[in-house]
Amino acid sequence: MGKIATITLASMFVMQSAPGLAQDSESDSCVAPVQSHSQYKGITTSGGDGYTSMLTGIRLTEEQRMQLRDLMHNYRDQLRNVRNLAEDDIALYELVKAEKFDETAVRNQLEKEMRKRLDYQVEMIRVHHQMYQLLNPEQKMQLDANFEPESIHTSSASSAQNMPE
Numbered sequence: 728m729g730k731i732a733t734i735t736l737a738s739m740f741v742m743q744s745a746p747g748l749a750q751d752s753e754s755d756s757c758v759a760p761v762q763s764h765s766q767y768k769g770i771t772t773s774g775g776d777g778y779t780s781m782l783t784g785i786r787l788t789e790e791q792r793m794q795l796r797d798l799m800h801n802y803r804d805q806l807r808n809v810r811n812l813a814e815d816d817i818a819l820y821e822l823v824k825a826e827k828f829d830e831t832a833v834r835n836q837l838e839k840e841m842r843k844r845l846d847y848q849v850e851m852i853r854v855h856h857q858m859y860q861l862l863n864p865e866q867k868m869q870l871d872a873n874f875e876p877e878s879i880h881t882s883s884a885s886s887a888q889n890m891p892e
Contacts, residue, residue: 781855785866794861802854806847815840
């Protein structure tokens with residue numbers, strides 16, 4: 728039973744941090760999933776062209792597409808410096824395996840991970856801000872309409888209904 732519990736705990740650590748970054752082999756774009764309950768509904772990078780679904784329905788000029796592609800390329804490179812998930816998983820697993828539970832060490836490791844996740848989220852929002860600044864006034868108005876409080880609430884409610892229990 729002890730081995731099963733250890734494997735289960737290790738799996739939980741890996742599964743919790745695994746969505747942090749994934750590489751899309753076809754487009755070489757960074758995929759950074761956002762929780763479904765986020766106030767920034769739909770802001771995730773997508774496959775193919777690497778643009779975010781934040782811009783779904785927005786018609787972009789070729790120049791804007793190129794600028795967004797470059798922005799996403801730089802963003803992906805920056806994220807490599809922000810997160811090292813495997814290292815964190817190993818550190819947590821070592822704490823799980825320890826003879827005695829060291830709450831201070833666990834708290835320190837979790838705080839370190841939280842700082843990394845915070846840095847990661849700040850970088851994501853920075854890129855979304857830069858994307859927004861690339862839009863013309865008409866495009867900004869269209870995007871703003873997509874983020875009206877009632878549309879965000881409706882999207883969150885429908886996402887919650889589709890979540891497994």
